[in-house]
Amino acid sequence: MKYKSQKIAYYFFGLSMLLLTLQIVYGFIMGFAHMGYDGLHGLIPFNTASAVHKNLLVVWILSGFMGSAYYIIPEEAEREIISPKLAMLQFWALAIVGVIAIAGFHVGWWEGRKFLEIPRELDFLVAIDVVGFILLILLTLLKGKKQTTTAWVLTMGLAAAGLLYLPGMIFFDNLSMDSFFRWWVVHLWVEGVWELIMGGILAFLLIKLTGVDREIIEKWLYLIVGLTFLSGILGTGHHYYFTGVPEYWLLIGGIFSALEPLAFLGMTIFALQMYRKGNKKHPNKLAVTWTLSTAIVSFLGAGLLGLAHTLPQVNLHTHGTLITASHGHLAFWGAYGSLVFAMISYAMPQMTGRKIYDNRTGHLAYWLSNIGMLGMSISFAVAGIVQVYIERLSGKDFMIAANATKPHFFVLIICATLFSIGITYFIINFIKFGLPTDEALRTDDDYEALNN
Numbered sequence: 001m002k003y004k005s006q007k008i009a010y011y012f013f014g015l016s017m018l019l020l021t022l023q024i025v026y027g028f029i030m031g032f033a034h035m036g037y038d039g040l041h042g043l044i045p046f047n048t049a050s051a052v053h054k055n056l057l058v059v060w061i062l063s064g065f066m067g068s069a070y071y072i073i074p075e076e077a078e079r080e081i082i083s084p085k086l087a088m089l090q091f092w093a094l095a096i097v098g099v100i101a102i103a104g105f106h107v108g109w110w111e112g113r114k115f116l117e118i119p120r121e122l123d124f125l126v127a128i129d130v131v132g133f134i135l136l137i138l139l140t141l142l143k144g145k146k147q148t149t150t151a152w153v154l155t156m157g158l159a160a161a162g163l164l165y166l167p168g169m170i171f172f173d174n175l176s177m178d179s180f181f182r183w184w185v186v187h188l189w190v191e192g193v194w195e196l197i198m199g200g201i202l203a204f205l206l207i208k209l210t211g212v213d214r215e216i217i218e219k220w221l222y223l224i225v226g227l228t229f230l231s232g233i234l235g236t237g238h239h240y241y242f243t244g245v246p247e248y249w250l251l252i253g254g255i256f257s258a259l260e261p262l263a264f265l266g267m268t269i270f271a272l273q274m275y276r277k278g279n280k281k282h283p284n285k286l287a288v289t290w291t292l293s294t295a296i297v298s299f300l301g302a303g304l305l306g307l308a309h310t311l312p313q314v315n316l317h318t319h320g321t322l323i324t325a326s327h328g329h330l331a332f333w334g335a336y337g338s339l340v341f342a343m344i345s346y347a348m349p350q351m352t353g354r355k356i357y358d359n360r361t362g363h364l365a366y367w368l369s370n371i372g373m374l375g376m377s378i379s380f381a382v383a384g385i386v387q388v389y390i391e392r393l394s395g396k397d398f399m400i401a402a403n404a405t406k407p408h409f410f411v412l413i414i415c416a417t418l419f420s421i422g423i424t425y426f427i428i429n430f431i432k433f434g435l436p437t438d439e440a441l442r443t444d445d446d447y448e449a450l451n452n
Ligand code: HEM
Pocket: 023, 024, 026, 027, 028, 030, 031, 034, 050, 053, 054, 057, 321, 322, 324, 325, 328, 329, 332, 333, 337, 413, 416, 417, 419, 420
């Protein structure tokens, strides 16, 4: 760590871990409900658990991104954050609005649109918080000594993500129109601007961890930005197939979304190539593992599992089934969950001075969480195939399919337990690091002394 204000990242990472833990609790509530054990129904019905699970997911990932930006931007721009006090205020505002939103869901205070359930009044507070965050990051970058490509891609990705929250706040009394613009947020986030954030953070990590020249790494970044926009923007059409929009979206959505895996493949090859070229001397093996894993598992979850149901002929049958849940889990985990974990694994030793680089707890955390999540995704996929066959192809009742998939949810719960043990190990390491300290400040670059 070179700048004191980078320590702010710690609080965002801590919040991220806390919300992930809560998200998992609600995942179990739904998993058991699918198995037929819905004892909490009176208190937390499935739809409440589902909204809480998904919104906690979005907030822990965003908190992870914000922490990453507060860590990366000072280092890239070579100056302190312009106002650490405002940054801490922005942190508390995020945490408080998040808690109020989640509590509100339990008493039916929500909008009911998947992923954008937060009620309108709170939307404005979220928007103000995010604008504050973007201004802090942008001004720090502009006033810095340097403005690197990595820092710009990350900042622009974050700014665009903030801007894209707005289409979800327009009011429509027509469901097709509402759905049309809801995807501008949900799709253009995960298959558009969040990919830029991912590219920026991955580039930063690869520069630090492999010792490969910044110029080479940043050239790749341009390619990834290009591929993302080329495919991801019109790829939004894969959500428009049967929603009441003109028919040409079938063709546009099908073609462009089928190209989307290329951007993720680009990221996989990018990271593996840089690792191969690098001198492999960095002692932080855990950060290297999570970084490479992000590049690989994102391609599996987003690229391959996305491709599996993106053509209209397939999506006609699979839309809104457990096939979607299979893809949603591995994609979110592989791309954005793992990315946050990679950044935490890299930044914590730097902020606290404690060199937990390669311990057993850390490796167990990695393997258990990833094997668990892969197993969960396979369980969802098998249940999804059964569901599509019974409900969509044979035209039987929803509850017949729901009963038939109970055994798959038993397997899912076992895999989810493995996953949760992995996460617990990760959090144990996180706690072991302790609080960030100014004693961890360093002006020399011995972590980066990788250029031979
Ligand atoms: C132990 C942990 C978890 C369990 C047991 C679990 C279980 C579930 C269940 C049962 C659903 C509802 C599926 C349905 O009926 O539609 C769901 C939805 C979802 N979960 Fe999880 N989950 C867990 C962790 C996670 C994590 C870590 C992530 C992200 C990294 C995640 C992302 C999602 C998403 C995106 C959805 C919505 C899927 C859709 O759009 O169909 N979950 N989860």
